[in-house]
Amino acid sequence: MSDISTDSRPVPLPTPDTQEWFDRIDAGELTVPRCRACAEFFLYPRSCCPRCGAREVDLVPAAGTGTVASFVVNQRAPAGFAPPYVLALVELAEGPLLMGHVVTDAPDALEVDAAVRVAFEQRGERRVVRFEPTGSVA
Incomplete structure (x- = not known):
């Protein structure tokens, strides 16, 4: 990564x-x-x-787990992010959808319905939610 x-x-x-x-x-x-x-x-x-x-x-x-409902692999990431950058809509275990960055070394292997778990990234004084695959995609 x-x-x-x-x-x-x-x-x-x-x-x-x-x-x-x-x-x-x-x-x-x-x-x-x-x-x-x-x-x-x-x-x-x-x-x-x-x-x-x-x-x-x-x-x-929240359980902190979910599945990828939809995603896009951006080859041109926004300023401050390294491409390829995966932006996903994650269906949380509780049901609602939450958009976030999926951190993976294998973005081309990520699939819809892939299991993910929440992770937090420190940015200055704040934390942001991101996701990590829990299966073989890492």
């Missing part, structure tokens, strides 16, 4: 609705919002449930 300086890589800017979610990521914990009224898991974090509109939402610990 190519590893380059993370100084120039972007970090998320939390909103009032996402602040706690990003604070937990900074602490090395992936959580998923869940509605207390209908028990629906969802992403992105927000103050009300997109399914039933209830305002009773909790952040619950």
Whole structure:
């Protein structure tokens, strides 16, 4: 895997609705919002449930595992990232989809439905979510 300086890589800017979610990521914990009224898991974090509109939402610990639902291998990575750069839509074990970078030495071997696990990357004072394959693709 190519590893380059993370100084120039972007970090998320939390909103009032996402602040706690990003604070937990900074602490090395992936959580998923869940509605207390209908028990629906969802992403992105927000103050009300997109399914039933209830305002009773909790952040619950996520398993940290999922499968690749879709991905693209960018041969021209964005500034601060080394190509090839894999950007994937990952279906978390809890059900919601989360987009993130999949770190692998074999991007051409990655497939839809590949199992991945969450990893955290430190970027300055923040951490960001990324994924790593759990199977033979590494």
